[in-house]
Amino acid sequence: QQPVQSPQAVILREGEDAVINCSSSKALYSVHWYRQKHGEAPVFLMILLKGGEQKGHDKISASFNEKKQQSSLYLTASQLSYSGTYFCGTGDSWGKLQFGAGTQVVVTP
Amino acid sequence: GAGVSQSPSNKVTEKGKDVELRCDPISGHTALYWYRQSLGQGLEFLIYFQGNSAPDKSGLPSDRFSAERTGGSVSTLTIQRTQQEDSAVYLCASSKGEQPQHFGDGTRLSIL
Numbered sequence: 377q378q379p380v381q382s383p384q385a386v387i388l389r390e391g392e393d394a395v396i397n398c399s400s401s402k403a404l405y406s407v408h409w410y411r412q413k414h415g416e417a418p419v420f421l422m423i424l425l426k427g428g429e430q431k432g433h434d435k436i437s438a439s440f441n442e443k444k445q446q447s448s449l450y451l452t453a454s455q456l457s458y459s460g461t462y463f464c465g466t467g468d469s470w471g472k473l474q475f476g477a478g479t480q481v482v483v484t485p
Numbered sequence: 486g487a488g489v490s491q492s493p494s495n496k497v498t499e500k501g502k503d504v505e506l507r508c509d510p511i512s513g514h515t516a517l518y519w520y521r522q523s524l525g526q527g528l529e530f531l532i533y534f535q536g537n538s539a540p541d542k543s544g545l546p547s548d549r550f551s552a553e554r555t556g557g558s559v560s561t562l563t564i565q566r567t568q569q570e571d572s573a574v575y576l577c578a579s580s581k582g583e584q585p586q587h588f589g590d591g592t593r594l595s596i597l
Contacts, residue, residue: 406583417588463528471516471583472541477527
């Protein structure tokens with residue numbers, strides 16, 4: 377089952393913050409976050425494993441609440457380079473990922 | 486090579502023809518995935534190979550789609566009797582264990 381991402385799209389001014397949520401109806405073993413720019417392949421941002429840890433990558437961080445079966449990606453002090461479509465991928469015990477439909481992020485000057 | 490390599494990068498073919506798409510994963514990566522991405526849409530899971538285990542084919546949309554992975558390395562996705570709705574970008578990714586997936590640049594398939 378595909379995880380559900382929200383919102384579908386968000387428009388930000390440079391410097392503003394945003395949160396992207398990813399929730400699953402199934403038990404999660406891992407959550408992967410990717411960003412895809414137009415016409416390019418998805419690029420890995422971070423992976424969160426069972427344990428509720430929070431990870432960071434520059435001013436982008438994420439949390440994983442396995443009890444609630446959800447993860448959130450935090451874009452802090454957004455930069456123009458953050459524009460793109462963000463996908464969460466939820467992993468099962470076999471390592472197979474199912475991706476959400478994506479959240480389009482547009483950062484304007 | 487350093488990354489996941491897919492070929493061809495673009496393929497235009499007539500409806501009803503068969504096509505083969507190739508994926509060369511990163512050396513040592515045991516897992517290989519195929520996804521389909523239609524214009525402006527998300528990543529649709531097609532098939533997953535993990536080591537020597539039987540592949541997870543649960544995402545293949547019809548029996549016209551098949552894939553194989555030879556020697557635990559190169560994979561070929563075959564679409565028989567192509568239809569216009571098969572037009573999309575087909576992405577391949579590979580990974581090692583629970584490590585991140587590395588994506589190839591994809592094959593843009595257009596069915597006339």
